[in-house]
Amino acid sequence: MKIHLTGPKNQLLKETFKITGSKSESNRSLLLSALYPGIQILNLSNSDDAQVMEAGLKRTEGTVDIHHAGTAMRFLTGYFSAMEGSDVILTGSKRMTERPVQILVDALKELGADISYVKEEGYPPLHIKGKKLSKHKVSLPANVSSQYISSLLLIAPSLENGLELELTGKITSVPYIKMTLALLTEIGVESSFQGNSITVKPKTEVKPTTLVVESDWSSASYFYSIVALSDEGSQITLSAYKKNSLQGDSVLHKLYGEFGVETEFGENQITLKKVSEPTKATVSFDLANAPDIAQTIAVTCFGLRMGCYLTGLHTLKIKETDRLDALHTELTKLGADISVSDKTLTLKPAKNINSEIAIDTYNDHRMAMAFAPLALKTSLIINEAMVVTKSYPDFYEDLKALQFGIKEL
Numbered sequence: 001m002k003i004h005l006t007g008p009k010n011q012l013l014k015e016t017f018k019i020t021g022s023k024s025e026s027n028r029s030l031l032l033s034a035l036y037p038g039i040q041i042l043n044l045s046n047s048d049d050a051q052v053m054e055a056g057l058k059r060t061e062g063t064v065d066i067h068h069a070g071t072a073m074r075f076l077t078g079y080f081s082a083m084e085g086s087d088v089i090l091t092g093s094k095r096m097t098e099r100p101v102q103i104l105v106d107a108l109k110e111l112g113a114d115i116s117y118v119k120e121e122g123y124p125p126l127h128i129k130g131k132k133l134s135k136h137k138v139s140l141p142a143n144v145s146s147q148y149i150s151s152l153l154l155i156a157p158s159l160e161n162g163l164e165l166e167l168t169g170k171i172t173s174v175p176y177i178k179m180t181l182a183l184l185t186e187i188g189v190e191s192s193f194q195g196n197s198i199t200v201k202p203k204t205e206v207k208p209t210t211l212v213v214e215s216d217w218s219s220a221s222y223f224y225s226i227v228a229l230s231d232e233g234s235q236i237t238l239s240a241y242k243k244n245s246l247q248g249d250s251v252l253h254k255l256y257g258e259f260g261v262e263t264e265f266g267e268n269q270i271t272l273k274k275v276s277e278p279t280k281a282t283v284s285f286d287l288a289n290a291p292d293i294a295q296t297i298a299v300t301c302f303g304l305r306m307g308c309y310l311t312g313l314h315t316l317k318i319k320e321t322d323r324l325d326a327l328h329t330e331l332t333k334l335g336a337d338i339s340v341s342d343k344t345l346t347l348k349p350a351k352n353i354n355s356e357i358a359i360d361t362y363n364d365h366r367m368a369m370a371f372a373p374l375a376l377k378t379s380l381i382i383n384e385a386m387v388v389t390k391s392y393p394d395f396y397e398d399l400k401a402l403q404f405g406i407k408e409l
């Protein structure tokens with residue numbers, strides 16, 4: 001589906017939204033609740049990624065297709081490897097068969113897993129025959145994706161002797177590893193993370209526990225962008241959020257200060273307020289700990305006619321699409337002066353913003369959602385607009401509530 005998007009006529013915005021649960025917290029919680037009966041989950045994400053995870057966890061044999069969900073692919077690889085008696089082919093979308101898993105597969109094999117590649121070595125689909133993992137120590141590179149580490153940590157307490165991980169290389173997406181360990185703590189599992197070593201103690205039973213998923217901060221990023229691009233005085237309230245979030249993307253409340261957006265933390269909610277126009281011509285951010293908000297920030301800067309220099313983007317090339325290439329192509333179509341390397345993005349302040357440009361989304365929910373706020377500055381077209389269901393199925397409903405014009409083409 002292709003849509004034509006226009007911004008609200010009155011750009012002094014005031015609205016309140018309840019955002020769906022974090023897909024990262026949801027997919028971890030779902031796996032833990034499959035391992036340990038007695039875990040309840042509240043505010044579960046209604047995203048495609050959480051749905052394929054939930055469905056995958058109910059399976060023990062046959063083909064399990066997790067579509068575009070990186071977390072489901074990586075977390076279920078660990079889960080099925082350690083589930084004695086399971087025999088599955090774990091696969092996903094075409095893009096998923098291009099997203100590497102060798103580091104995780106090697107680590108699991110080192111622990112005793114039986115995994116083989118169905119097609120290309122290093123990539124899904126995987127044939128996994130679940131068995132008891134006999135070892136409890138493994139070393140793996142941590143500079144490609146934190147999801148490999150989280151996958152191992154999530155099954156760690158269910159292993160007879162727990163798990164000791166030795167991480168090599170510069171650890172990337174660290175908050176996601178800490179999120180996994182924090183959820184283990186919530187269910188009573190002991191762990192430690194010091195330097196490059198992570199240890200998780202075994203746990204056979206978990207007391208009845210309710211895991212309350214905080215709403216998704218990556219989804220909140222699109223409202224930060226909308227507020228930044230709207231008139232001074234605009235305010236949008238989002239729930240359910242908290243100040244001490246497990247999600248690294250909560251750094252948004254600091255970063256968007258540079259764009260004149262202040263965040264007020266209330267009881268279970270945040271209010272984003274446009275208090276001033278930005279003062280700097282250009283900003284520099286290292287996003288190694290928050291890679292999923294890179295697209296939002298690049299488009300916000302473009303819309304504000306600011307420059308930016310974004311670093312720490314080395315993981316973007318292996319996500320839903322090569323996000324550096326995709327940003328380069330789409331922002332160039334809009335008139336941007338942008339250059340990218342394999343880990344950085346440099347945008348010069350925009351001289352003009354082209355109208356009626358059709359944005360390609362490359363099966364990447366974040367391409368659609370990051371560019372949509374730009375409708376506050378110029379009308380645009382979004383191709384394959386429904387990609388948003390990967391993490392935020394209600395996205396366009398919420399834009400409509402803000403009086404964005406959305407016309408199906």
Ligand SMILES: O=C(O)C1=C[C@@H](OP(=O)(O)O)[C@@H](O)[C@H](O)C1
Pocket residue numbers: 023024025071144145146147150172173176291292315
């Ligand atoms: O563990 C997680 O829930 C995630 C980790 C990150 O991936 P990488 O560690 O591959 O950067 C992030 O980009 C992804 O959206 C979700």
Ligand SMILES: C=C(OP(=O)(O)O)C(=O)O
Pocket residue numbers: 068069070071072292319320366391
């Ligand atoms: C990278 C993402 O997801 P995943 O790796 O889980 O597919 C994302 O949602 O931005």
